[in-house]
Amino acid sequence: MATLTSSSAVTATAKPRGSLGERAAPAAFLLPAVLVVLFLSIFPLILSLFLAMSRLRFEAGGVQVQFVGWDNFRKLLVGTEQKVLFGTLSEPSPIGWLLLIGVATLMLAAIYRAVREARSVGAVIARTAAAILLIGLTYLIVATLFSPEGRPGTLVVTMLYVAVGITLQYLIGLGLALLCAQQLPGRRFFRVVFLLPMMITPVGVGYLFRMLADTNKGPLEPVWIMLGMQDFAWANNAWGARVAVMIGDIWQWTPFMFIVLLAALEGQSVEPVEAAIVDGASNWQIFRHITLPAILPVSTTLILIRMIEAFKIIDLPNILTNGGPGTATETLTLYAYRIWRALDIGGSAAIAYILLFLVTFIATLYVRAIRNRLGTT
Amino acid sequence: MKKMNRLLTLIAVPAMVLAACAAPPTAPAQPAQPAADKKFAGITINAITFSGPQIAEPMQRRGKEFSEATGATVNVITVPFADLYQKILNDFATGTNSYDVIVFAPQWMGDYIEPGYLEDLTDRVKADPDLQWEDIGPFFRDFSATYNGRIYTIPLDGDFQMVYYRTDIAKDLGLAPPRTWDDYLAFAKAVSEKKLTTDDGKPVYGSCIAKKKAAQSYWMVTSVASAFIQSQGTGQGAFFDLETFKPLYNNEAFEKALNIYKETTQYGPPDEINLDVGDTRGLWTAGQCALTIDWGDIGTLAIEEGSKARDKTGAVILPGSTQVLDRKTGKLVDCTPELCPHAIDGVNHAPFAAFGGWSGAINKASKPEVKDAAFAYLSYMSQPAQSNVDVTIGKTGFNPYRISQFKDITNWTNAGMSEQAAKDYLGAIEASLNSPNMVLDLRIPQNQYYQGIVLDGAIAKFLAGEQDAAATMKEIEEGWEQKTEELGRDKQLAVYKATLGVQK
Numbered sequence: 001m002a003t004l005t006s007s008s009a010v011t012a013t014a015k016p017r018g019s020l021g022e023r024a025a026p027a028a029f030l031l032p033a034v035l036v037v038l039f040l041s042i043f044p045l046i047l048s049l050f051l052a053m054s055r056l057r058f059e060a061g062g063v064q065v066q067f068v069g070w071d072n073f074r075k076l077l078v079g080t081e082q083k084v085l086f087g088t089l090s091e092p093s094p095i096g097w098l099l100l101i102g103v104a105t106l107m108l109a110a111i112y113r114a115v116r117e118a119r120s121v122g123a124v125i126a127r128t129a130a131a132i133l134l135i136g137l138t139y140l141i142v143a144t145l146f147s148p149e150g151r152p153g154t155l156v157v158t159m160l161y162v163a164v165g166i167t168l169q170y171l172i173g174l175g176l177a178l179l180c181a182q183q184l185p186g187r188r189f190f191r192v193v194f195l196l197p198m199m200i201t202p203v204g205v206g207y208l209f210r211m212l213a214d215t216n217k218g219p220l221e222p223v224w225i226m227l228g229m230q231d232f233a234w235a236n237n238a239w240g241a242r243v244a245v246m247i248g249d250i251w252q253w254t255p256f257m258f259i260v261l262l263a264a265l266e267g268q269s270v271e272p273v274e275a276a277i278v279d280g281a282s283n284w285q286i287f288r289h290i291t292l293p294a295i296l297p298v299s300t301t302l303i304l305i306r307m308i309e310a311f312k313i314i315d316l317p318n319i320l321t322n323g324g325p326g327t328a329t330e331t332l333t334l335y336a337y338r339i340w341r342a343l344d345i346g347g348s349a350a351i352a353y354i355l356l357f358l359v360t361f362i363a364t365l366y367v368r369a370i371r372n373r374l375g376t377t
Numbered sequence: 378m379k380k381m382n383r384l385l386t387l388i389a390v391p392a393m394v395l396a397a398c399a400a401p402p403t404a405p406a407q408p409a410q411p412a413a414d415k416k417f418a419g420i421t422i423n424a425i426t427f428s429g430p431q432i433a434e435p436m437q438r439r440g441k442e443f444s445e446a447t448g449a450t451v452n453v454i455t456v457p458f459a460d461l462y463q464k465i466l467n468d469f470a471t472g473t474n475s476y477d478v479i480v481f482a483p484q485w486m487g488d489y490i491e492p493g494y495l496e497d498l499t500d501r502v503k504a505d506p507d508l509q510w511e512d513i514g515p516f517f518r519d520f521s522a523t524y525n526g527r528i529y530t531i532p533l534d535g536d537f538q539m540v541y542y543r544t545d546i547a548k549d550l551g552l553a554p555p556r557t558w559d560d561y562l563a564f565a566k567a568v569s570e571k572k573l574t575t576d577d578g579k580p581v582y583g584s585c586i587a588k589k590k591a592a593q594s595y596w597m598v599t600s601v602a603s604a605f606i607q608s609q610g611t612g613q614g615a616f617f618d619l620e621t622f623k624p625l626y627n628n629e630a631f632e633k634a635l636n637i638y639k640e641t642t643q644y645g646p647p648d649e650i651n652l653d654v655g656d657t658r659g660l661w662t663a664g665q666c667a668l669t670i671d672w673g674d675i676g677t678l679a680i681e682e683g684s685k686a687r688d689k690t691g692a693v694i695l696p697g698s699t700q701v702l703d704r705k706t707g708k709l710v711d712c713t714p715e716l717c718p719h720a721i722d723g724v725n726h727a728p729f730a731a732f733g734g735w736s737g738a739i740n741k742a743s744k745p746e747v748k749d750a751a752f753a754y755l756s757y758m759s760q761p762a763q764s765n766v767d768v769t770i771g772k773t774g775f776n777p778y779r780i781s782q783f784k785d786i787t788n789w790t791n792a793g794m795s796e797q798a799a800k801d802y803l804g805a806i807e808a809s810l811n812s813p814n815m816v817l818d819l820r821i822p823q824n825q826y827y828q829g830i831v832l833d834g835a836i837a838k839f840l841a842g843e844q845d846a847a848a849t850m851k852e853i854e855e856g857w858e859q860k861t862e863e864l865g866r867d868k869q870l871a872v873y874k875a876t877l878g879v880q881k
Contacts, residue, residue, distance in 0.1 A: 055863060057864075058466055058469075058470050058488065058492050059491070059492050062470065062492075063470050075859070079859070080852070080855050080856050080859050083852075084834070088843070151843055214648075215647070215648060216646060216648065216660075217659075230580075230647070231647050232647060233646075233647035233648030233649075233651070234648075235648040235650065235651030236647065236648060236649075236650055236651070236841075238841065241651075321590070321651055322589055322590045322591035322592060323590055323591060323837075324589065324590035324591075324650065324651060324837050324841060325590070325650050325651070325837065325840065325841035325842075326590075326837050326838040326840070326841030326842070326843040327834075327837070327838060327841075327843065328841065328843075338591060338830065339826075339830055340463070341459055341460060341462070341463050341825075341829070342462075342463075342823070342825045342826040342829050342830045343462075343463055343466065343823065343825070343826070344826060344830070
């Protein structure tokens with residue numbers, strides 16, 4: 001008891017100082033989690049950066065790792081692989097120029113606004129750097145996609161799949177969700193049917209579409225013949241092949257959009273809708289002013305998740321076309337995989353880092369744009 | 378309860394359907410219990426190859442026979458062809474050693490043998506009379522199986538590319554089998570212009586060549602280019618200059634080959650640049666092609682049940698050229714006796730030993746008793762009693778590689794080939810094998826990068842119209858030079874010369 005009293009007195013009058021064990025306890029409890037994060041996330045990231053700056057060679061007794069600095073990145077950005085990554089840049093068409101001027105104007109306005117709002121020097125520099133990057137990306141797109149002589153490389157092809165795929169997946173998914181949210185007969189059945197493509201592995205979808213798209217002996221061959229297109233092969237045509245890949249991707253991932261949007265639609269409050277009906281609002285007005293704002297938070301998250309995932313597309317182009325014709329359907333991941341198979345592990349890691357940078361940059365821009373739109377910080 | 382019943386039904390119905398689809402109505406097979414007195418009882422051999430079904434099928438079938446005879450268990454692991462090279466290398470390099478036997482392309486030997494991953498089989502081969510090593514064609518013994526004078530693999534397959542033509546169409550149109558690549562184009566064009574159809578109304582194409590990207594197209598273009606680039610015999614090589622190790626793929630000869638290769642596309646199926654070898658073979662057996670470039674597989678596939686090309690399939694050595702590369706100037710010049718010493722009637726043929734034939738090797742890190750069993754397994758598959766049958770079956774993917782397989786045509790006629798077709802087919806293979814100007818496939822370290830990435834990528838862009846011949850050749854030259862600089866020019870040159878040391 002005396003001891004307890006004494007201890008209490010110490011606690012009450014002096015700065016609390018436990019034993020070494022007590023002081024180390026928080027760190028000890030946290031350490032496993034920190035180690036797991038370090039081991040599973042940070043360490044591979046650092047190791048892969050090291051790999052991206054190395055050249056590996058299998059030799060007697062093991063693997064020789066030679067540090068080559070930025071050489072793998074140099075090869076991709078300005079060396080022999082530049083054309084694969086960036087494509088062939090050419091004079092943009094008038095539409096391309098308009099697009100570029102539009103983006104450049106917006107970016108300059110954003111920089112001007114940052115300066116006028118007297119933000120910190122760091123913020124202005126960051127915004128300027130982001131603007132330059134975005135203008136650069138836009139130029140890459142217009143000089144390859146919006147140019148008669150241009151040809152997109154893997155970087156632009158990847159962004160094209162992401163932009164077109166996600167837009168259409170969202171629109172179709174939303175349309176189907178709106179339909180299934182109605183009290184229509186058979187809606188439960190169609191909910192299951194619409195979900196099925198998502199249950200199939202991407203490789204399975206690739207083979208499925210490869211069979212379907214075979215114009216020589218596929219099930220749609222009679223249709224091609226009937227349309228007089230027996231001498232046309234989508235696989236020979238850059239846009240035909242890209243469209244085939246996009247159709248497969250849209251078919252597979254629309255259900256994901258559908259199911260989440262359906263949940264959002266069914267979760268929205270009915271009172272505002274009923275009030276709007278009483279006030280005589282049209283269906284479009286209800287959708288535009290009540291439903292869409294209600295599902296906007298879910299939509300933005302959904303698009304962000306899909307966008308990050310869509311940048312990694314590999315299965316469909318790999319199985320449908322192996323990235324061909326030429327480099328028409330090759331994505332960054334497929335490109336990385338192709339050279340990884342030939343044991344250029346450093347080059348493959350460098351591509352992975354470029355992809356990581358691209359995804360982070362675009363995702364950050366997207367999140368900032370949404371925040372500004374919603375007026376949150 | 379109703380919910381529970383529905384749940385059970387939901388689980389049970391698909392399960393029953395799956396069970397009905399998956400299992401034949403027979404008693405489940407019991408794993409064979411290895412008898413204790415059998416030579417390799419209790420030993421398990423893990424073998425890896427590509428997910429054919431070719432190659433894997435005979436490995437599994439013969440593996441079962443081998444198990445019954447010796448008590449060893451053979452596990453055949455398959456991976457897609459495109460993954461095989463690095464899968465094996467990763468396994469060896471990381472010390473995982475999951476595979477005791479690898480059945481692979483001898484082209485990759487350099488990458489596997491130099492680090493010391495493969496077992497030297499020289500003494501085992503010499504001590505195994507059943508293998509009948511001397512019956513194996515000299516080219517396969519010396520190129521596919523040997524590295525720096527030591528034997529590392531057991532050949533299971535013989536690979537050359539040849540040109541196949543439809544004998545009935547040639548006869549009807551009064552066309553001779555192609556001797557030169559110009560003949561090939563003329564033949565293909567003539568058939569294409571005739572707009573022939575099969576009995577079921579499908580179009581017959583003048584030429585079908587597998588041109589799909591990241592598949593096997595780079596071998597096809599090399600088959601076309603070889604006759605223009607190499608004329609002085611095997612030792613001259615067809616990929617790099619023997620003095621400087623500069624690529625031989627940026628000159629008039631390769632430009633000519635590129636243009637021929639591209640022109641064949643005009644006479645092929647509309648989606649030819651997206652067709653792999655399996656697709657063109659399917660078209661051939663469906664009777665939809667008048668010409669094709671392929672390995673020996675077409676000969677055996679043409680006689681399989683359902684084939685519409687049975688007894689209509691002729692084979693010839695790869696067409697040649699009357700002009701060849703002058704390596705000093707980079708120009709195409711007319712053949713002279715000095716320039717083309719091996720020309721036949723003024724035509725320089727350079728048959729291309731693409732791939733080199735599937736071969737089996739043993740992991741040096743495997744246990745001694747497993748190595749013994751593994752060698753016995755490979756030897757069993759390669760012995761004439763087995764291989765002379767397997768090479769006549771299309772689905773095995775194995776092509777002739779033993780002398781006895783060329784000399785005795787009984788197995789071929791037994792398999793359903795007419796005597797004439799057998800003589801034709803084997804004659805074309807023999808003509809390639811006997812050619813002193815055979816082109817050896819690239820076997821230097823990281824040849825997979827040189828061919829599968831740089832060459833294949835440039836050719837794909839050329840075929841797709843993304844770039845012209847000049848840009849294509851420049852891209853190949855720059856890509857190869859870059860890789861050579863990375864790996865060391867002198868080292869690469871030394872290995873290249875060593876591989877070309879094989880003279881017939």
